Structure formats: structure tokens, C-alpha cells
Amino acid sequence: MSDLTPPPPDRAGEYVLGVLRGEERRAFEADLARDPVLAAEVAAWEERLLPLALTVPQVEPPATAWSEIERIISPPEPRAAISRQAPRRLAPSWRERFWDNVAIWRGIGAVAVAAAIALAILRPQLPAAPHMVAVLASKSGPVFTVALRGDGAMSIAPIGHILPPAGKVWQLWAVAGGEKPVPIGFVKPGHTVLPANDMPPDLRKPKILIAVTVEPPGGAPTGQPDTPIVFSGPLLPIGSAS
């Protein structure tokens, strides 16, 4: 487009941007109320600009902001003669109960966070971005992160410091639902990189379980895991949306 020919006005875009003002804005809103196409265009612009709106720093509003909202939305008291002050006085009990609930709920969340969040970085030693990742967790939390490249190369990084039991090794398996585990290789205590194609192509897909067992050096003699899985996690696709 030439610099001299401006694009046709995009009223929905201008409305969402906030530059339609006064009469123009009111006229547009009147159209908006009866034109679903326009409403869809406005929603699309709101969605497009949402990330920009979210860059504005959040600010905690004062507690009084909610109490006024609550006062207005609370159902009126059944008693007929209520002084204007009455709802204000009654409101806190409802609010306190509510806050109790929130507090309990927050407590649960905090425990979950404290107990369970852990994730190590996958040190960027794979030249290409991974196609899938997995977090291998034990009962007590995440232990390894796995990044799988499209060609089957795999990077396995420990979270924190952990060693296999003395005289044993960690063996890595890929398990498709209902199938026999397929041995993939061994996991070293530090960072492990497995070469391309160690992971068979048909197992490079989401939901395949990546699992670790403790085996004698050289791996499970039978070719199948002899011991329970100690850490495991499913492969997760890394969406193109990233």
C-alpha cells in the first residue's frame, strides 16, 4: 500500500483502542448493540490487544473497593425496615466467612506449591529446540527433566543432586500404553545426552511414558525392567504456540 492511501477506517479497532470519543463512540456502541458482526470484530480486537493490556503493571486495589461491590450485589435483608447503615454493618460477617474460605483454599494451594513445584532447567546443550519434554517425578517430586528432539536425541537433566543406589544404574525406558517397556539407555547422575535415534521414532509422541528403573550395571538382564519404576512422566508436546 502506498503511504498516501490510508487504509479504510477500522471503527472496531479504533473503538477498542479507545480513540473513538464522544458522539462517535456512542453512535458506534448503538451499532454494536444490534450488529453481531461488529460485536465479533470488537471481540477480535480485544483479543488481539489483550497481551498489551496485560503488560500494564497490576496494582492491588484498596480493600474498600470490594466491600462496596459486595454491598451492592448482596441480596437485600428480608426485614422490611432497614436503615441505610444496616447492610454495611451486616456485610462483614458474610465477607469474613468468605475470606475464611479463601484463606483455607489459599493454604491448600501454598502447601501444594511448597511440596511439589520443582523443575530444573534443561541446559541448552541440544543444538535444536526440543519437540517434546517430560518431567520425571518420584512420589516426592520431580527428579529429572527430559527434552526430546525431533530426531530422537534426548537431554536428561537432574533437578538437584541425586545418585542411584550404590552399585546400581538408572535405566531409561519408554512405555506406550499397554506395551512392553522399550529400553532407551542409561541415565547418568549428572546431565545425560542420548544420541539421535536412541529413542525409536514410533515412541516420539505425546503421552508416551518415560520411566526410570534401578538396575544392575549393564541394565536389566532380561531386557525388561526387573524393578519398579522410580521416576516417570509422560512426554508433552511443545505446541507451536510457544
Added chain:
Amino acid sequence: MRVSIQRLVNHLGPSVHPFETVLSGYGNVTARIHIACPGVTLYKMFDGMESDWVTEQAAKTAAEGELALVLGRCAARDPSALRSLYDAMAPTLFGIALRLLRNRPHAEETLQEAFLQIWRNADRFDAARGSPRAWMIGILRYRALDRLETENRHTGDGELPDIAADIPVGIEDRRALSDCLGELPENWRRSVLLSFVEGYSHSEIAVRTNTPLGTVKSWIARGLDALKKCLER
């Protein structure tokens, strides 16, 4: 719920780079942890229970779905649902109102008006059209614009800081838009940011940038057009 990032860092060690915030405006929904591997971010969701690790897209979809359900409860006149929305969105909305209005009492009243409108109009939210967050932010913004018009705030006001250039960009889920904004010529980009983020009208931008009004209108029209095309690319 916002996860304490310091706690994460302590727990995970210095080699981990959790982002500063969780998925913004989702309230209790997600913890975000950045893995220093190109393009990889995994999330856990907390809502009393923890979820499995999920990808960003899955976390967002689930979080938006959660907010949409809460809006449905508002439509059914459940006051605790509005409180949940308030917990999730009030800091985002109040931040936007303050930025647009630069006046705390006005921003607080606008926040209240917005939540009352969300409460009254919750049944009009249409998930097929857009996300709950965008819908709620829209409501807040239009109420703030009402107030800007009545207060006639910016006209000739020389003391407003010129902060549009400081908008942080490059946050993960904003990359596409920030990339597209970055591609705009400076005047277009600045006009778009001044209007959307700072609440400036065409004429206020014209005064501010000492530019003819027609030129400013054209910058914005071109900016919108270019943004739309870029995002659809």
C-alpha cells in the same frame, strides 16, 4: 493464586529462571516455570490440587475455561463467583484503570463500576467470541473511557509522563503482538500505545506530539491495519 517466585528460586536453585509472574490475570490457576531451553515453558495448575505438568497452551485453555465457568456462576447470581473473579482480575483491572485515569479515587470507582457491570452482564459473555479476560478488560476500559470523557483529563496537560515507550514487551505469550508492534514505524507504534495504554485521544496525541490531527488519525489507522495484518500472518 500467585506463586511466590522467591520461594521457587530458593527451592530450585539459581539455575532456574521462573518468570516474574504467573500467567497474568488467571488468579489461582497457574504457576509458570521457565525452562532455559528454547521455547519450552511448563506449567502446573493449582486449584486446591496440583495438576500434571502441562504446556502453556494447555494451561491457558484450562485457565480460560475456568474463568468462563466462574462467569457462568455469576450469571446464576452466585456472589462468591464474583469474588473469585475479583480475586483473579482486580489487580489487573485496577492497574489498567490507574494507568488510564491517573487518579486513584476515579480508578477505584471505575473498578467497582466494571465489576458491577460484569456481574449484571455475565450472561452476555460469549466464549465463542473471545476470552473471559479480554471481555472483562474491555468492560473496565470502556468505563474508564467514560470517565476520561467526563473528566476531560488529558487536554493540555503537560505533566503526564511520556511512558508509552516503556511498555515491556517480549513476555512469552505476548511475543506475537510485541513483535508486530515492533515492526510498526515509530510514530504509528507510539500513537497506538498512547491511545490504548495511556488513554489518549486523537487530539491529545496531536497536541502531545505537536502533529496535525489528520496525521495522527492516519498513523493510528495505519497502525491498526498493519497490526491486524501482521498478527494474521
